[in-house]
Amino acid sequence: MTNPTAAMLVIGDEILSGRTRDANMHYLAGELTKIGIDLCEVRVVSDDAEAIVAAVQALSGAYDTVFTSGGIGPTHDDITADNIARAFDRPIGVRADARAVLQAHYDRTGLELNEARLRMARIPEGATLIDNPISAAPGFTLENVHVMAGVPAIFQAMVASVLPTLRGGAPLLSQTLQINRGEGDIAKPLSDLAARYPDLSLGSYPFQRDGAYGANIVIRGNDGARVDAAIAELSSLFPA
Amino acid sequence: MTNPTAAMLVIGDEILSGRTRDANMHYLAGELTKIGIDLCEVRVVSDDAEAIVAAVQALSGAYDTVFTSGGIGPTHDDITADNIARAFDRPIGVRADARAVLQAHYDRTGLELNEARLRMARIPEGATLIDNPISAAPGFTLENVHVMAGVPAIFQAMVASVLPTLRGGAPLLSQTLQINRGEGDIAKPLSDLAARYPDLSLGSYPFQRDGAYGANIVIRGNDGARVDAAIAELSSLFPA
Numbered sequence: 470m471t472n473p474t475a476a477m478l479v480i481g482d483e484i485l486s487g488r489t490r491d492a493n494m495h496y497l498a499g500e501l502t503k504i505g506i507d508l509c510e511v512r513v514v515s516d517d518a519e520a521i522v523a524a525v526q527a528l529s530g531a532y533d534t535v536f537t538s539g540g541i542g543p544t545h546d547d548i549t550a551d552n553i554a555r556a557f558d559r560p561i562g563v564r565a566d567a568r569a570v571l572q573a574h575y576d577r578t579g580l581e582l583n584e585a586r587l588r589m590a591r592i593p594e595g596a597t598l599i600d601n602p603i604s605a606a607p608g609f610t611l612e613n614v615h616v617m618a619g620v621p622a623i624f625q626a627m628v629a630s631v632l633p634t635l636r637g638g639a640p641l642l643s644q645t646l647q648i649n650r651g652e653g654d655i656a657k658p659l660s661d662l663a664a665r666y667p668d669l670s671l672g673s674y675p676f677q678r679d680g681a682y683g684a685n686i687v688i689r690g691n692d693g694a695r696v697d698a699a700i701a702e703l704s705s706l707f708p709a
Numbered sequence: 710m711t712n713p714t715a716a717m718l719v720i721g722d723e724i725l726s727g728r729t730r731d732a733n734m735h736y737l738a739g740e741l742t743k744i745g746i747d748l749c750e751v752r753v754v755s756d757d758a759e760a761i762v763a764a765v766q767a768l769s770g771a772y773d774t775v776f777t778s779g780g781i782g783p784t785h786d787d788i789t790a791d792n793i794a795r796a797f798d799r800p801i802g803v804r805a806d807a808r809a810v811l812q813a814h815y816d817r818t819g820l821e822l823n824e825a826r827l828r829m830a831r832i833p834e835g836a837t838l839i840d841n842p843i844s845a846a847p848g849f850t851l852e853n854v855h856v857m858a859g860v861p862a863i864f865q866a867m868v869a870s871v872l873p874t875l876r877g878g879a880p881l882l883s884q885t886l887q888i889n890r891g892e893g894d895i896a897k898p899l900s901d902l903a904a905r906y907p908d909l910s911l912g913s914y915p916f917q918r919d920g921a922y923g924a925n926i927v928i929r930g931n932d933g934a935r936v937d938a939a940i941a942e943l944s945s946l947f948p949a
Contacts, residue, residue: 482929
């Protein structure tokens, strides 16, 4: 049985202008790998309505699950929720359940649930809410798309809420061997090894340290015994 | 006149599995912003032939310039060059000019230009080489696509070779004001300000520090005087 597939859509001008370095992609990639969901593609688009709609439709159709980050706050540049609704042709408006979550939070903190904050209760019809234990304003799931905040601490909390609801697969196991020789010297035996283990993925990640070349060879697969066997063969080919 | 547009394609299983955190996207985003080229979209795909071909074709057709990173080394998992050739229906083989560059490098370093290393001289017909001052193996430019290495030091050196060959636009100028109030409190006046400056982009990036909420408001545009005017208005709305 093949693993479920996933894609991520990062939404935000600040990533594309180089102002902010995205942290959510790397986090999500690691979490999905642990539970056997294959992250197959990531796209980063700006806070632009057409770009968001096109990317959501493409990714939602191509993969089992889509995760988005960014653009669900109270300010005018937060247009993600409206465009997820557009992508699925759903009405969107302030929803009672989301409003209640926000009202309780602002009652507790003594702040006013003003018009701007109320924007965060705009949820497409048919979506289910994703809990936000940090700042209350919920994310939501519509069809196979999980819409989450861009602030890393909130993104991570929302991922923690969503992952247990998904079907996982066989976790991807990996072992790494560092070989202190140039990639050009190890490429041929490595390629032969890869051909003998078509069920595994062998990646070579070169580095240069103190003027010397080396590579980390990462062997990945769902069957631990096969990964063990391949790494043992690799070690015998290139003794330390 | 609008700025030229660009997209980036990051190629590599290691990014999508969470093993490696991509550094090239953030670097390229910053460099392009400086010279007035708008980075509009980034995609990350795995070392998969169909995925690379589809993404290159889509991005090459939609944007003025495309930059790729990753997958041009000597090992079996480096399949970028062949699939760029496929994307543009060009023949690919070991090219004399690329071979000469490698031969000179390996003569100098005393290493053998073996079959694996020779793979790095596979360049599509009609492409021009991109200089690699670090480890010799060249990148290349085919049509509007610049194909570069994934190792950050080499990627950066290749970007430095390519950027002077591109037409830039008006550099994106930006100013930031930190406001120590929650986004919900500042959203309305900020939205009104954005409406008065439709030629600028106003972004709000919230943070939480020592339990207090705040936001960095970033105002971006190509006209320095307009950015100055907007930031001055913003400062008067929210005195420190």
